[in-house]
Amino acid sequence: xxxxxxxAEAGVSTMTVSNVINGKHNRxxxxxxxxxxxxxxxxxxxxxxxxxxxxxxxxxxxALIVPVIEKTATTHGTTLFENPYVGSMLGEIERTLxxxxxxxxxxxxxxxxxxxxxxxxxxxxxxxxxYPSFDEIIDSLIEQISLxxxxxxxxxxxxxxxxxxxxxxxxxxxxxxxxxTHGHRNIAFIADYKNNPLLEQRFLGYKRALEESxxxxxxxxVIENSxxxxxxxxxxxxxxxSKIPITGAVTTADICAIGMIxxxxxxxxxxxxxxxxxxxxxxxxxxxxxxxxxxxxQNLHKKASLAANLLIERLTTKKVKQNKIxxxxxMIERQSVIDIx
Amino acid sequence: xxxxxxxAEAGVSTMTVSNVINGKHNRxxxxxxxxxxxxxxxxxxxxxxxxxxxxxxxxxxxALIVPVIEKTATTHGTTLFENPYVGSMLGEIERTLxxxxxxxxxxxxxxxxxxxxxxxxxxxxxxxxxYPSFDEIIDSLIEQISLxxxxxxxxxxxxxxxxxxxxxxxxxxxxxxxxxTHGHRNIAFIADYKNNPLLEQRFLGYKRALEESxxxxxxxxVIENSxxxxxxxxxxxxxxxSKIPITGAVTTADICAIGMIxxxxxxxxxxxxxxxxxxxxxxxxxxxxxxxxxxxxQNLHKKASLAANLLIERLTTKKVKQNKIxxxxxMIERQSVIDIx
DNA sequence: ATATATAGGTATAACGTTAAACCTATAAAA
DNA sequence: TTTTATAGGTTTAACGTTATACCTATATAT
Numbered sequence: 001x002x003x004x005x006x007x008a009e010a011g012v013s014t015m016t017v018s019n020v021i022n023g024k025h026n027r028x029x030x031x032x033x034x035x036x037x038x039x040x041x042x043x044x045x046x047x048x049x050x051x052x053x054x055x056x057x058x059x060x061x062x063a064l065i066v067p068v069i070e071k072t073a074t075t076h077g078t079t080l081f082e083n084p085y086v087g088s089m090l091g092e093i094e095r096t097l098x099x100x101x102x103x104x105x106x107x108x109x110x111x112x113x114x115x116x117x118x119x120x121x122x123x124x125x126x127x128x129x130x131y132p133s134f135d136e137i138i139d140s141l142i143e144q145i146s147l148x149x150x151x152x153x154x155x156x157x158x159x160x161x162x163x164x165x166x167x168x169x170x171x172x173x174x175x176x177x178x179x180x181t182h183g184h185r186n187i188a189f190i191a192d193y194k195n196n197p198l199l200e201q202r203f204l205g206y207k208r209a210l211e212e213s214x215x216x217x218x219x220x221x222v223i224e225n226s227x228x229x230x231x232x233x234x235x236x237x238x239x240x241x242s243k244i245p246i247t248g249a250v251t252t253a254d255i256c257a258i259g260m261i262x263x264x265x266x267x268x269x270x271x272x273x274x275x276x277x278x279x280x281x282x283x284x285x286x287x288x289x290x291x292x293x294x295x296x297x298q299n300l301h302k303k304a305s306l307a308a309n310l311l312i313e314r315l316t317t318k319k320v321k322q323n324k325i326x327x328x329x330x331m332i333e334r335q336s337v338i339d340i341x
Numbered sequence: 342x343x344x345x346x347x348x349a350e351a352g353v354s355t356m357t358v359s360n361v362i363n364g365k366h367n368r369x370x371x372x373x374x375x376x377x378x379x380x381x382x383x384x385x386x387x388x389x390x391x392x393x394x395x396x397x398x399x400x401x402x403x404a405l406i407v408p409v410i411e412k413t414a415t416t417h418g419t420t421l422f423e424n425p426y427v428g429s430m431l432g433e434i435e436r437t438l439x440x441x442x443x444x445x446x447x448x449x450x451x452x453x454x455x456x457x458x459x460x461x462x463x464x465x466x467x468x469x470x471x472y473p474s475f476d477e478i479i480d481s482l483i484e485q486i487s488l489x490x491x492x493x494x495x496x497x498x499x500x501x502x503x504x505x506x507x508x509x510x511x512x513x514x515x516x517x518x519x520x521x522t523h524g525h526r527n528i529a530f531i532a533d534y535k536n537n538p539l540l541e542q543r544f545l546g547y548k549r550a551l552e553e554s555x556x557x558x559x560x561x562x563v564i565e566n567s568x569x570x571x572x573x574x575x576x577x578x579x580x581x582x583s584k585i586p587i588t589g590a591v592t593t594a595d596i597c598a599i600g601m602i603x604x605x606x607x608x609x610x611x612x613x614x615x616x617x618x619x620x621x622x623x624x625x626x627x628x629x630x631x632x633x634x635x636x637x638x639q640n641l642h643k644k645a646s647l648a649a650n651l652l653i654e655r656l657t658t659k660k661v662k663q664n665k666i667x668x669x670x671x672m673i674e675r676q677s678v679i680d681i682x
Numbered sequence: 683a684t685a686t687a688t689a690g691g692t693a694t695a696a697c698g699t700t701a702a703a704c705c706t707a708t709a710a711a712a
Numbered sequence: 713t714t715t716t717a718t719a720g721g722t723t724t725a726a727c728g729t730t731a732t733a734c735c736t737a738t739a740t741a742t
Contacts, residue, residue, distance in 0.1 A: 015721080055701075082429050088423050104446065104447050121388070288626050355692095356692065363730085370690060393728080690735105692735070700725100708718085710715100
């Protein structure tokens with residue numbers, strides 16, 4: 001079933017059918033509109049988007065891009081689509097795009113050229129980058145391509161890129177202060193934050209909370225592991241085996257906190273009796289651990305639909321009100337923090 | 342950059358360039374091939390897939406379809422892309438398709454017509470249905486469309502559909518027998534298995550294990566809740582508040598087992614001291630619970646790549662060796678089962 | 683010497699849609 | 713009455729690619 005078939009059955013030209021489909025009703029009489037619509041629904045006709053892409057210079061395809069992470073630095077799972085942080089956003093993005101007539105194509109990329117090739121191959125309308133620290137891969141790419149792109153958790157300053165993130169400094173401030181108000185003073189910060197702007201901001205929030213309570217910053221309380229499950233396990237065992245009297249830890253990802261519970265237990269500590277742990281993100285598995293993970297929520301569902309909506313706004317109205325959106329953060333109290341006197 | 346541009350630069354016709362790109366080297370001299378390839382790489386030219394779709398009657402697009410689940414029966418999360426069972430397969434499918442030159446388009450669908458519309462809109466080459474019990478939505482659809490489709494965990498008998506599943510009966514047999522060998526005799530089966538072929542098979546495995554050990558089947562040990570997180574919570578509280586002396590439970594999904602840990606604890610039971618629980622699937626969050634979940638693994642990564650490969654095989658070579666593949670199952674011993682004497 | 687095959691191309695039309703320009707009959711304005 | 717708008721169309725070309733048929737010069741077989 002093509003436009004031609006519909007046109008033939010209706011006894012009109014293809015352009016008339018095309019105009020009806022595209023809602024240009026001032027060009028077609030009411031009776032013709034009705035007649036054509038009847039034939040369209042009877043035959044379940046839908047326009048061929050490939051043909052449309054060809055003339056329209058717009059494909060309605062949005063690339064959802066996730067980096068290929070080297071095996072050694074996996075975030076626990078073979079690909080990032082398995083990562084609950086990514087997963088929690090993926091569904092909302094799909095929904096938002098679908099409801100607005102866009103089509104999400106998912107893709108793991110290892111190299112810049114992978115991205116360029118995908119964009120050119122499909123004449124992609126826009127892209128959402130679904131994981132932090134794309135910056136290295138992307139920085140020089142941005143100059144080569146001028147598609148609307150939304151970066152989730154990036155810190156790119158490039159005007160072609162829209163950013164969605166959360167208030168990282170505040171989040172970690174809340175997290176650290178939460179431990180302090182529960183009596184903790186020896187608080188570990190878990191993340192290899194150096195050279196990572198997002199994590200550096202969180203580090204600043206950690207320090208501000210300490211300062212606010214006149215707790216001296218102790219660099220040996222900073223444990224530089226990647227904010228992954230494996231990184232968390234290492235951090236947990238490190239703390240358990242060290243002589244440093246740490247009683248609480250703030251992490252920069254729930255999955256890392258979850259790994260940390262595991263690692264600390266392997267080292268003989270009880271959670272939270274011997275070590276209080278606070279996560280970051282509020283992914284679903286926070287509810288699966290025992291104790292349930294106290295964490296900083298950044299409302300991932302909202303973040304995801306904001307990302308998709310921002311992209312759509314940019315695609316439909318050329319001007320964009322804002323180029324950067326931060327979702328708010330707030331503490332979610334659960335069971336992984338204990339009072340100490 | 343189009344074929345025309347490349348052709349102009351090389352001083353040949355577009356067909357010659359097209360033949361080079363498509364590897365029809367017997368039609369082009371070696372020197373011309375080299376010259377054209379140089380120009381192609383210099384300009385980072387890639388063919389426009391929309392244009393190809395139009396002539397080729399093949400789009401290279403594979404739809405990855407997940408059902409929209411009503412809010413009341415959610416599997417814990419707003420959409421199924423957030424479900425770890427789906428997530429663990431999604432990444433592997435993406436990888437397999439990508440490596441074979443296909444493009445995965447993700448889509449939640451609520452109605453049959455959604456699927457048909459998507460297929461027609463993009464002239465989709467094939468589809469993978471990523472969640473069990475699509476059957477109702479799909480059954481009549483199958484007659485309307487003759488695209489290669491792979492159903493994961495479906496039991497469709499239709500020859501147009503290829504099925505990937507696991508040995509459900511054996512899986513639940515292993516699971517139940519595992520509890521029996523650990524001394525359990527009052528074993529609950531958690532699932533609203535009636536009218537669900539997949540769950541019915543698992544129920545048969547449960548019964549076979551009981552019979553093998555001469556344990557009488559007791560229908561009050563069957564707790565009919567959906568195999569979801571919420572269903573698991575209900576099942577857990579049900580067991581905790583009942584007078585039935587259940588000591589172990591087999592579930593048909595890890596996410597249900599995880600909910601059950603929660604529900605049973607809410608009811609005052611200790612896991613596994615008062616209640617041993619066995620999961621099914623072996624998703625990542627099995628490692629996040631305390632105790633870690635003993636479960637039946639069905640090797641989801643392998644299942645996913647098998648699904649994608651089966652589809653690709655069908656698309657490239659018209660004949661398919663097999664229409665149904667079962668991945669093997671095996672027990673994964675962790676900590677959620679305790680011996681009773 | 684003639685017929686035939688082959689290597690290495692080219693020209694044309696088609697895929698399904700839409701933008702742009704054009705046509706024509708009637709209605710409204712001058 | 714003549715001019716001008718407008719409503720309701722149609723025609724043509726183009727988007728980027730490929731299938732098909734065709735061309736021509738040389739090499740090979742008879």
